[in-house]
Amino acid sequence: MATSPSSSLLQSRSPIKLTSLSSLRWKLPVSVSLRQHQLRRASPVFVVVSMDAKPTVLVAEKLGQAGLDLLKDFANVDCSYNLSPEELCTKISLCDALIVRSGTKVSREVFESSGGRLKVVGRAGVGIDNVDLGAATEYGCLVVNAPTANTVAAAEHGIALLTAMARNVAQADASIKAGKWQRNKYVGVSLVGKTLAVMGFGKVGTEVARRAKGLGMHVIAHDPYAPADRAHAIGVDLVSFDEAISTADFLSLHMPLTPATSKILNDENFAKMKKGVRIVNVARGGVIDEDALVRALDAGIVAQAALDVLTVEPPPKDNKLVQHENVTVTPHLGASTLEAQEGVAIEIAEAVVGALRGELAATAVNAPMVPAEVLTELKPYVTLSEKLGRLAVQLVAGGSGVKSVKVTYTSARAPDDLDTRLLRAMVTKGLIEPISSVFVNLVNADFTAKQRGIRISEERVILDGSPESPLESIQVQIANVESKFASAISESGEITVEGRVKDGIPHLTKVGAFDVDVSLEGNIILCRQVDQPGMIGTVGSILGEENVNVSFMSVGRIAPRKQAVMAIGVDEQPSKSVLTKIGEIPAIEEFVFLDL
Numbered sequence: 250m251a252t253s254p255s256s257s258l259l260q261s262r263s264p265i266k267l268t269s270l271s272s273l274r275w276k277l278p279v280s281v282s283l284r285q286h287q288l289r290r291a292s293p294v295f296v297v298v299s300m301d302a303k304p305t306v307l308v309a310e311k312l313g314q315a316g317l318d319l320l321k322d323f324a325n326v327d328c329s330y331n332l333s334p335e336e337l338c339t340k341i342s343l344c345d346a347l348i349v350r351s352g353t354k355v356s357r358e359v360f361e362s363s364g365g366r367l368k369v370v371g372r373a374g375v376g377i378d379n380v381d382l383g384a385a386t387e388y389g390c391l392v393v394n395a396p397t398a399n400t401v402a403a404a405e406h407g408i409a410l411l412t413a414m415a416r417n418v419a420q421a422d423a424s425i426k427a428g429k430w431q432r433n434k435y436v437g438v439s440l441v442g443k444t445l446a447v448m449g450f451g452k453v454g455t456e457v458a459r460r461a462k463g464l465g466m467h468v469i470a471h472d473p474y475a476p477a478d479r480a481h482a483i484g485v486d487l488v489s490f491d492e493a494i495s496t497a498d499f500l501s502l503h504m505p506l507t508p509a510t511s512k513i514l515n516d517e518n519f520a521k522m523k524k525g526v527r528i529v530n531v532a533r534g535g536v537i538d539e540d541a542l543v544r545a546l547d548a549g550i551v552a553q554a555a556l557d558v559l560t561v562e563p564p565p566k567d568n569k570l571v572q573h574e575n576v577t578v579t580p581h582l583g584a585s586t587l588e589a590q591e592g593v594a595i596e597i598a599e600a601v602v603g604a605l606r607g608e609l610a611a612t613a614v615n616a617p618m619v620p621a622e623v624l625t626e627l628k629p630y631v632t633l634s635e636k637l638g639r640l641a642v643q644l645v646a647g648g649s650g651v652k653s654v655k656v657t658y659t660s661a662r663a664p665d666d667l668d669t670r671l672l673r674a675m676v677t678k679g680l681i682e683p684i685s686s687v688f689v690n691l692v693n694a695d696f697t698a699k700q701r702g703i704r705i706s707e708e709r710v711i712l713d714g715s716p717e718s719p720l721e722s723i724q725v726q727i728a729n730v731e732s733k734f735a736s737a738i739s740e741s742g743e744i745t746v747e748g749r750v751k752d753g754i755p756h757l758t759k760v761g762a763f764d765v766d767v768s769l770e771g772n773i774i775l776c777r778q779v780d781q782p783g784m785i786g787t788v789g790s791i792l793g794e795e796n797v798n799v800s801f802m803s804v805g806r807i808a809p810r811k812q813a814v815m816a817i818g819v820d821e822q823p824s825k826s827v828l829t830k831i832g833e834i835p836a837i838e839e840f841v842f843l844d845l
């Protein structure tokens with residue numbers, strides 16, 4: 250069965266066969282009107298409706314049973330833990346999806362080795378610093394995470410480390426097990442009334458702050474992106490980085506590891522801290538310069554540190570930080586509660602299955618998140634966008650080189666009420682796929698366009714009136730090119746095609762300066778002719794002789810008996826000889842066959 254460009258936003262060249270409206274059409278009994286059939290279909294274009302084989306999901310780290318069960322209902326599940334990087338690269342070419350936790354590096358080599366089959370990487374947790382997002386995007390692979398199910402577990406572990414550190418629980422336990430009874434050595438410090446600076450006031454940071462307030466601490470937070478009212482609502486002041494680190498008795502780290510946060514606690518910043526500060530890190534090891542922390546501990550600037558995460562995990566045996574007597578360490582246990590692991594497993598399994606079905610994931614990390622209701626509303630416009638892109642690029646004369654594309658949306662919706670990223674991605678898909686072997690989806694559309702030197706600009710024309718539908722029309726223009734169908738060049742000099750959605754079906758409504766109206770359902774023949782009686786009949790009978798079914802015909806003309814453009818929708822691809830016969834009709838000045 251053929252795959253269709255419109256079948257999935259996450260389409261890949263994998264064994265999964267995606268069926269779209271247009272490929273289904275070939276199976277219909279001739280007596281069924283395509284239009285009626287399409288109107289009856291309720292399932293969204295993004296859903297995989299037919300598969301030759303189950304997809305394969307590689308689960309590379311331990312995942313809760315409930316998640317595995319969910320996956321097994323839909324896919325072949327290969328649980329292979331502790332793979333070496335080489336083994337992962339070998340296996341990945343047989344997998345449609347990969348699920349990892351923090352212990353697996355999903356490097357560029359993994360995407361390269363997948364041969365284009367890997368469609369989804371699921372991170373069963375929050376931090377995606379172990380996934381090469383740039384490479385994932387280049388390879389059109391969606392990355393999803395499970396951002397909520399382990400929040401409380403991580404916050405509870407932060408509080409556990411905070412209290413255990415303040416009272417030397419780990420050290421005292423080790424000492425007593427070694428046969429000692431050292432009550433004087435392990436005198437702790439109290440938390441009540443002390444200032445805790447929460448660094449990163451996101452999901453985990455907020456939960457830590459809430460709990461620390463319950464312990465009677467004075468909580469401040471630093472987060473350049475957090476809204477102050479959310480902090481105020483729980484009695485927390487947002488402060489600058491310098492104020493946070495210089496006034497805190499305790500620092501608790503909850504920001505992601507990014508280039509901006511890498512080694513953010515370094516010699517320079519330790520020097521600004523209160524002498525005797527205590528630090529908890531349940532975020533990522535890389536946010537601390539670990540050598541600098543050892544120096545700060547030795548200098549007494551930092552009295553104690555409690556670390557769940559390290560730059561290199563597991564750490565080398567001689568890691569000075571781990572060995573330091575004022576440091577408490579746990580082996581990345583923040584998310585490791587029974588409850589969190591079940592929750593994360595379900596959250597990631599649902600996201601991966603949804604993505605494999607071609608649905609847009611709510612937890613996509615490298616693609617726009619489009620809410621389901623928006624998606625449903627935009628669905629016919631998504632198809633329209635792709636088809637306009639496909640039409641426009643096929644009108645370009647060979648050797649012209651597409652560099653500059655403009656997409657104009659006419660809508661009565663306010664600009665912030667219409668998310669066009671999806672539409673732009675689909676125009677891009679339509680533009681690029683017919684002229685290359687690259688497959689384009691929502692993940693890699695912008696990247697692919699940029700890589701090919703295609704600049705896609707967008708313009709909004711805002712209409713008066715109340716918006717019943719999200720869009721009136723979409724226009725795609727390609728500038729600075731020659732066209733193999735000169736009539737497609739508008740007065741301003743660009744190849745121009747415009748379309749609308751009518752009764753849920755995408756229609757082509759303009760080619761160059763000519764108004765037409767043809768449903769974008771099959772393939773299209775465009776002819777320019779001198780307007781005269783009998784033309785529709787002449788072309789129709791040539792097509793009929795070869796059993797090519799005409800679904801729509803429309804003539805757009807400048808004036809009666811002047812030049813006109815005839816758009817003919819055909820279900821089947823006409824043979825070369827049929828096209829030649831059409832071209833030989835004396836009144837036809839130029840024509841082009843466009844494959845949708």
Ligand SMILES: NC(=O)C1=CN([C@@H]2O[C@H](COP(=O)(O)OP(=O)(O)OC[C@H]3O[C@@H](n4cnc5c(N)ncnc54)[C@H](O)[C@@H]3O)[C@@H](O)[C@H]2O)C=CC1
Binds near residue numbers: 396400475504
């Ligand atoms: N140890 C463990 O097992 C676990 C670790 N984590 C880690 O905890 C961290 C936080 O996770 P969530 O709260 O779920 O993420 P989140 O995305 O909800 O919160 C992160 C916050 O950090 C803020 N941020 C970004 N750059 C910052 C900067 N330069 N300075 C201060 N704040 C900055 C963001 O604005 C955001 O509010 C992540 O690094 C995650 O990987 C999360 C769960 C378990």
Ligand SMILES: O=C(O)C(=O)COP(=O)(O)O
Binds near residue numbers: 350351352585
């Ligand atoms: O969710 C996170 O960011 C975590 O760090 C949890 O990591 P894990 O899944 O336990 O390896």
